[in-house]
Amino acid sequence: MRLLLISLLTALPLLASASELLPFTASYTADWKQLPVSGSAERSLVKLESGQWEYQFRASMLVAELTERSVFHLNGQQIQPDQYRFKRGGLGKSKEISHDFDWANKQVTGSDRGEAVKLTLKSGLQDKSSYQLALRNDVADGKKSMSYQVVDGDEIDVYDFRVLGEEKVRTKAGLLDAIKVERVRDPTKSGRTTVLWFAKDWSYLLVRLHQKEEDGKEYQIMLKEAEVDGKPVQGAKDS
Template identity: 70%
Template sequence: MGRALLFALSLICLPALAVELKPFSASYTADWKQLPVSGSAERSLQALDDGLWQLSFEASMLVASVTEQSTLRIDKEVFLPHTYLYERNGLGKGKKIEHDFDWQAKQVIGSDRGKPVRLPLNRGLLDKSTYQLALQYDVAAGTQSMSYQVVDGDEVETYDFRVLGEEVVRTKAGLIDAIKVERVRDPTQSSRKTILWFAKDWDYLLVRLHQVETDGKEYQIMLKEGTVNGKTVAGRQD
């Protein structure tokens, strides 16, 4: 479940349009196909002091909970992460990852499940939460294929995505026109599948995520309600 919740979202092919972050908040239903109960998830972006932004994600179900939080800033259209925290409880062993992005020393320093992490830091390197914002803005700019360098635990991995087209998503907020995006993986390396939908008329807010794990288990979050820059998300009605 933990990996499924990471939009996984996480990104830097940079948007062709100027990046102007807008605060948002969204709540989702969270369904794990193999479990008889539903959970909930919350995702938000808010401005902090000194040009920093905080991106937060929380999800909980009967047997597990996940918290993910990043702080970041924008510099000349580049996303610069500052801190990253991930915690998972339940579903077996807990997991905690912390990263600090020291741009003066050009190092990522932190820990992954108690083991120290130290990696070189260059512009364009993202954490597993901030890349989701970069993906959102690349999709808004009309980019069809994206690739990002992401700090994943104690190493740097490449996350690739491609746009599949447009699709209407039926949510509790109404019918929403969305751009459908797929995480591209080497099928010889992983059978996991991740599909994301971003709302065209709502600053490309994430409205749905569907994940199939390597063992065949399926996970989905679907928008219940949200606000973008102070406006309530409202889709079309049947």
């Protein structure tokens, strides 16, 4: 009986708390609606020997490639970015951004497409990658509306989000229970929309993202397979 109980417990999906980050690797399909080919994307979160965390995103297809990397540390439960790197090439104009966060001297320095960046570093400030993990934490905490100050290029922008509810997402890893979140934008100023889905039972892993640009172009990533804290993500099978 004891062995059976242990076996059942280890087979259960991971129940995440907002106070805990778990390392993961995840691969996705990446689709641009206006282009005739699909691509692939990967996300990973690993803890470094320094005690910092590294969060990476890579997407590629026949004519484009994008890489994004954030190194951050935890101050209590607050995510504090240390370094951000972004590079895009192959589709339209190339773009490269570099930000370094000096918490001791309260400064962000770096470059945006060759132009120097220097900003005042305030508590709670996130980079364009680390805010996603801060969002994940708040969603896991049960919050319904969230706001983040984010270093966006050579300025600080405010990113607002709201929870739309629960929704099942059909992925190649199975049917997953997810929390659906929308980025809130002023409808009079932008026709851009961003919607994200976080898996409830798998440490609130991002399993789907859909974005529509002002010009009507659409982009989506959908989970193919993943491991969270060394355990393969498995959803319910279709009946």
